[in-house]
Amino acid sequence: MIDPRLLRDDPDRVRAALAKRGLPDDPVDVALGADEERRSSIADYERLRAEQKQLGKQIPRATGEEKADLLARTKVLAADVKSAEAAQTAAEEDWRAALMDIPNLAAEEAPAGGEEDFALLETVGAPRDFAAEGFEPRDHIELGRMLGAIDIERGAKVSGSRFYYLTGPGADLEMALTQLAMDQARSHGFTTVIPPALVRPRAMEGTGFLGQAADDVYRIEGEDMYLVGTSEVPMAAYHSDEILDTARLPLRYAAFSPCFRKEAGSHGKDTRGIIRVHWFDKVEMFVYTTLEDSFAEHRRLLEWEKEFLDCLGLAYRVIDVAAGDLGLSAQRKFDCEAWIPTQERYREVTSTSNCTDFQARRLDIRGRFEQGTAPVATLNGTLCAMPRIIVAILETHQQADGSVRIPEALRPYLQGREELKPVADG
Structure with missing residues (x-):
């Protein structure tokens, strides 16, 4: 607050x-x-x-x-x-x-307005010109079927719409992305974490997910527990009711977790494929630092997200999200949006938010300073949300025969494979 x-x-x-x-x-x-x-x-x-x-x-x-x-x-x-x-x-x-009920005060630098009023900060790389290469790109749904990597039909049969199976190379690709993301995070001093995916109401409320985002949250009927939509929630609550040693700040964590979202309000949007789903896995960066250092740390999180996208060979743009599109807790947010060839537009694949001392006040997380104790600052940043990154990789690096070149950075995690090839029954 x-x-x-x-x-x-x-x-x-x-x-x-x-x-x-x-x-x-x-x-x-x-x-x-x-x-x-x-x-x-x-x-x-x-x-x-x-x-x-x-x-x-x-x-x-x-x-x-x-x-x-x-x-x-x-x-x-x-x-x-x-x-x-x-x-x-x-x-x-x-x-x-x-x-x-009062949201965090948006940064003066954040653009005013709603979803479409973002400010474009930079564009990295150029969208691939498939016409110049002489073939029409396939979407990730067709590629997933051809490669034996994504099974949407059985996902819907078993769990309903917006669910899926990652199979064979699809599952391998997620595991490789997870390991690459965790290795990158470790190299920058992050402690790797696998947090609980079920939390009590205070964790949800403390991070601002029982306010304007409450309709998108799954509650376990008969229990005072919620399924998390992001590991930001358990990681923010990790140090709740604690006084941190400021000499140890920043505390940086990289958490892998499943994420669950109702996708309320998205009726009719992205109904095909795995762009917008009810469940996905994600590697999330979470940082505790001082309020004064939070603004520079926010930029660092953005650079680490860009580093990850760069090594995957994706074209993307970086936007400064408008104040009306910020979550309750965010003071400022940067999104990285990857180019999706068959949609001919950029789609959000990572984001990073500076929540200043807003969440820390709600969760009673303080630091011990010379002048006494005071709330610390919290920041979060998506390093890899699996489905959308997989979509971007498959569509960006596809070949005319339906095979997909594996980005070089991922090859050590995929037994040295250089490409994913269509299966006989695809």
């Missing part, structure tokens, strides 16, 4: 930040009202408690009718104190809930 002092001292800045996201500023007034109510309830409770303590000191010295009056007053006051305490607790909860 945002710093409460910022809301009290500069509410207009918060209103402007909401407007930049295209949101109404009602939550600011609600939160300010809740804060006033909270402060008033604290004062009422403390006043009554002080009176109760004062009476407690007078009773032993009183006698007769005076003592009886004091005891009667004490009984009434005890009920008032209990009521005031309950009112204070309720006001504290309302105040926290109001704060939790």
